[in-house]
Amino acid sequence: MADIKELLPAIRENVSLADYTSFKIGGWTKYFFEANTKNELIKALKAIEQTNLSFFILAGGSNVLFSDNGFDGLVIKIQFSDFECQDLDIYADAGAKLLDIVNLSVEKELTGLEWAAGIYGTIGGAVRGNAGAFNSSITNVLKQVKVLVLPDLKIKNFSRDECKFGYRESIFKKNNNLIILSAILELKKGNKKKIKEEIENNIAYRKDNHPLDKPSAGSIFKNPEFKMIDKGLFKDYPDLKKFSSSGTVPAGFLIDTAGLRGKRIGNAKISEKHCNFIVNLGKATAEDVLGLIDLAKETIRALFGIELEQEIIIVK
Ligand SMILES: Cc1cc2nc3c(=O)[nH]c(=O)nc-3n(C[C@H](O)[C@H](O)[C@H](O)COP(=O)(O)OP(=O)(O)OC[C@H]3O[C@@H](n4cnc5c(N)ncnc54)[C@H](O)[C@@H]3O)c2cc1C
Numbered sequence: 667m668a669d670i671k672e673l674l675p676a677i678r679e680n681v682s683l684a685d686y687t688s689f690k691i692g693g694w695t696k697y698f699f700e701a702n703t704k705n706e707l708i709k710a711l712k713a714i715e716q717t718n719l720s721f722f723i724l725a726g727g728s729n730v731l732f733s734d735n736g737f738d739g740l741v742i743k744i745q746f747s748d749f750e751c752q753d754l755d756i757y758a759d760a761g762a763k764l765l766d767i768v769n770l771s772v773e774k775e776l777t778g779l780e781w782a783a784g785i786y787g788t789i790g791g792a793v794r795g796n797a798g799a800f801n802s803s804i805t806n807v808l809k810q811v812k813v814l815v816l817p818d819l820k821i822k823n824f825s826r827d828e829c830k831f832g833y834r835e836s837i838f839k840k841n842n843n844l845i846i847l848s849a850i851l852e853l854k855k856g857n858k859k860k861i862k863e864e865i866e867n868n869i870a871y872r873k874d875n876h877p878l879d880k881p882s883a884g885s886i887f888k889n890p891e892f893k894m895i896d897k898g899l900f901k902d903y904p905d906l907k908k909f910s911s912s913g914t915v916p917a918g919f920l921i922d923t924a925g926l927r928g929k930r931i932g933n934a935k936i937s938e939k940h941c942n943f944i945v946n947l948g949k950a951t952a953e954d955v956l957g958l959i960d961l962a963k964e965t966i967r968a969l970f971g972i973e974l975e976q977e978i979i980i981v982k
Pocket residue numbers: 688722723724725726727728729730744760784785786787788789790791792793794795796797798799838844845846847876878882883884885979
């Protein structure tokens with residue numbers, strides 16, 4: 667078997683994953699490699715093929731919970747992050763930060779990305795998870811995605827339709843053999859003052875409603891569909907009815923109604939500010955977070971008969 671250290675001399679050993687996630691949680695990865703270019707990514711994937719190591723693609727780390735036991739393989743961090751604007755289109759490498767792309771859209775007076783202000787992470791992560799907020803998502807502006815297809819390492823362009831987007835879903839989430847290299851976003855000409863105003867409002871909303879002072883990974887669960895709610899529950903929980911027009915019930919509302927606001931296991935806590943966030947109080951472990959996830963799932967299942975589905979990616 668080939669030696670990964672010979673194939674990838676820039677590889678690092680025993681790297682703390684907590685340092686690379688917004689949760690600040692996770693053990694050590696056996697190997698860690700930063701792909702600063704697409705060619706370096708391809709080189710790393712070829713090395714994987716020759717060594718049979720497991721691998722995980724990491725970008726901004728803002729939607730991931732790594733195990734306390736770390737990762738027994740190679741974590742490849744996507745670092746290539748060039749972006750530019752051509753007329754109404756923004757061409758962005760997978761590792762480009764969503765926040766930088768939002769800033770570029772303001773500078774160029776382009777509208778369509780105001781909802782993304784305040785979301786950490788990269789374009790690649792956002793496309794894979796169909797990131798969204800304020801009733802919008804990356805789907806609404808996505809024109810094309812360039813993808814590296816394993817195991818042949820062929821490059822293929824995916825149109826928006828081919829991405830098979832759903833609520834926090836995409837073809838990429840269902841198939842780990844598809845690695846996003848870059849994306850083209852198509853925006854519209856807008857009014858700079860209005861764009862800035864909407865962004866400021868969205869950021870203010872996040873500051874008021876999200877626990878931004880503590881490490882987290884954003885919303886833990888997807889919001890369940892309203893149609894999954896047993897109408898018999900309206901008698902005991904009349905407030906549920908107010909979500910009938912939105913199509914989904916906020917997971918945070920269910921968790922709060924179940925009495926789990928502020929619930930703590932070890933050093934992880936269900937945020938008092940927003941019950942769909944779990945925050946790291948300082949030295950939380952993945953075990954603490956998983957304990958709260960299980961508790962929320964069991965309680966919501968018992969009370970509302972609903973199966974909560976995780977939005978975050980758990981790497982065990
Ligand atoms: C405070 C806070 C608020 C948040 N608010 C929101 C919000 O409003 N809406 C929302 O949707 N999300 C939100 N998030 C979650 C997160 O920021 C987004 O999901 C973001 O798009 C994840 O991108 P990332 O680069 O950090 O991905 P990572 O966390 O690094 O990775 C996420 C997943 O995508 C995969 N991946 C990453 N890059 C690629 C690639 N190039 N090709 C293939 N797979 C890839 C990884 O393997 C992993 O499975 C929030 C997070 C925080 C911490």
